[in-house]
Amino acid sequence: MESEENIRLNLASNIKRYRIINRLSQEELAERIDISANFLSSIEIGKKWVSPHTLAKLSNALNIPSFELFKPQNAISPDALRHTDEIFQSIKDAINTLQAMYHEQSEKSLKAEEIIIKGSEPESRKQ
Numbered sequence: 105m106e107s108e109e110n111i112r113l114n115l116a117s118n119i120k121r122y123r124i125i126n127r128l129s130q131e132e133l134a135e136r137i138d139i140s141a142n143f144l145s146s147i148e149i150g151k152k153w154v155s156p157h158t159l160a161k162l163s164n165a166l167n168i169p170s171f172e173l174f175k176p177q178n179a180i181s182p183d184a185l186r187h188t189d190e191i192f193q194s195i196k197d198a199i200n201t202l203q204a205m206y207h208e209q210s211e212k213s214l215k216a217e218e219i220i221i222k223g224s225e226p227e228s229r230k231q
Contacts, residue, residue: 109150111174116150118173122166123148124188129196137161 123133130148134141139158146152154162163170 112150114176115173116148120148126166136165
């Protein structure tokens, strides 16, 4: 027979696992299901329990049947997922920085091309 603690920890680790699989931050998932990120964090570490209403919202947002959230996952423990949110956010930040740098570099390249094109026009066209 399973203890309440084991069921709660299974639920906690599965919510976090499926959230990561869906590439959602805690803030994004919390917003989708209309709860606070702090409450979701407490659920994911097994400190808080969910209502049936919140469970239904979670399973819908994560695109899985609710019973999947209670399945034991021997390969993944809450400790194994400890810093995943921070890593995920760092990756998103790095991607945003690279996109901004690419956009800035593209604008500089276009301006350089314009200067080169204007500079290479025949004298009769410059006037």
